[in-house]
Amino acid sequence: MDTRRIVITGGPGSGKTALVSYLEKEGYPVMHEISRDVILEAQKQGIEQLFLENPILFSEKLLEGRLKQFHEGEKCAAPILFYDRGMPDVTAYMDFVSAHYPENFCETCEKFRYHEIFVLPPWEEIYEQDNERYESFEQAEKIFHFLKSSYENYGYKIHEVPVGTIKERVQFILKKLGY
Template sequence: MQSAQHNDGITFFDRGLIDAAVALAHSGGPTIEETLGETQAYWKRVFVVPPWRELFANDAERRHNFDAAVQEHIHIEKALDTLGYMRIELPKVSVQKRAEIVLKECGAL
């Protein structure tokens, strides 16, 4: 995240502090607010990609099942709301169309 602060362009994060804070709170650690405080670390608008059963696959990085992914997604959405982010849910369309939506939302198209 520090290197992104020096980037004049747009920087995207696939996972970040919010995801980690949600996992920590879910495992019995401090609340999201205690972990992250009042500061918004990211742009106010956050792109959210809900779990998509047809594309879901387990691998070395994704060891939990689809139902667990749905629950994690719900926890992350609640955290985003709690922290004051505006969620923009990307539709279940092609990668190209999703990219176009994101770039338009960011003013890059």
């Protein structure tokens, strides 16, 4: 039996990372978001906002890291594995900033497939900007729509997770997955 690969995605400040952390505390295996690591590494090299300054380089690093996570997921023996963002997030963000990107970005997203996609909508009450999250809430709303479109363009059916407590959101996801 293959492990089901489940993506949890959403715009900045949607509660995604808190939800994934909760799943992990409940004993589910997760692959954590890597964009903050890429951002912090660039800042150590003197590049304050790598995505804004060089979106292609930033996106290449993300896609490479997420592909690595995908391959690491092949070692997972659990019935489900959660990913904090998936590879189509990369093209969604590139589309959001109207940047052209290499064809291999799309080829990678088409070749390496996830089983289920859950997207969290923007949630203004919990939204906060910080050193790595520079988008406004209005931009977060637009990113949400680009994320949905990106996954749909790759042929995925999207499950939109309702706003609520972390526990309610996790229950929604697990019920959709048959747990």
